[in-house]
Amino acid sequence: MKNVIRLFVILVLISACKGIDKPDKPDNLLSKQEMVNVLIDLSLISSAKGVNKKTLENSLVSPKAFIYKKHHIDSLQFALSNQYYAYNSEVYSEILNQVSDSLNILKEIYQKLENEELMKKVEEDSIKGKKLGDSLKLAKHKNKKKKPAKIL
Structure with a gap:
């Protein structure tokens, strides 16, 4: 009985993995270098949010919208390109290594x-x-940093 259950679990896992298809290459795929540049800017903006969140909140421009405009892309183009590159872990790893090296x-x-x-x-x-x-x-x-005032 245990062997039947194991066989069933293995068959379910194999059939579940079979349904994952490679994403189609988007028509407006960002090049690897463009992807690196966008990810660098997104990392910098993310870090800036942690340091000076109030200034970013008071600005009229969304940080992500600013980056998309700067690179002449939209959020869908970035998402599809990110999904395409993320499927191929070796290529995505190269991109992330370049981002890390550039930030360092x-x-x-x-x-x-x-x-x-x-x-x-x-x-x-x-x-x-x-x-x-x-x-x-x-x-x-x-x-x-200034110490917060004591609340009475």
């Missing part, structure tokens, strides 16, 4: 710029005769 490069660039600005501030302070640590204290002070 951007992060390094902005960290380098931030360090250069901080060093420039330290140099300006030392020229003006201020103590060397003042700029570092100022930078740390700017990064501190």
Whole structure:
């Protein structure tokens, strides 16, 4: 009896997997590089939402709509292209690796710029005769978050 149940389960699984067809290639398929660029922008906007949500909410433009307009695409074109590439895991993995590499490069660039600005501030302070640590204290002070007011 156990063998019959196992055979039945295996047949059901095989028949369930058989119904998954490869998605048709969309007529307006985004190229791999276009897909990478859109995903980079979507990642940046997603990160910006976490950092400064109120500013994005107050803007009149939807972040996703802005990205679609920037790349001259619509949400359906992106969704169909994403579905097409996601079906082929090797190609999608390449796309996501390029996105990750690009975001890491951007992060390094902005960290380098931030360090250069901080060093420039330290140099300006030392020229003006201020103590060397003042700029570092100022930078740390700017990064501190204000404590919420106590509710009575």
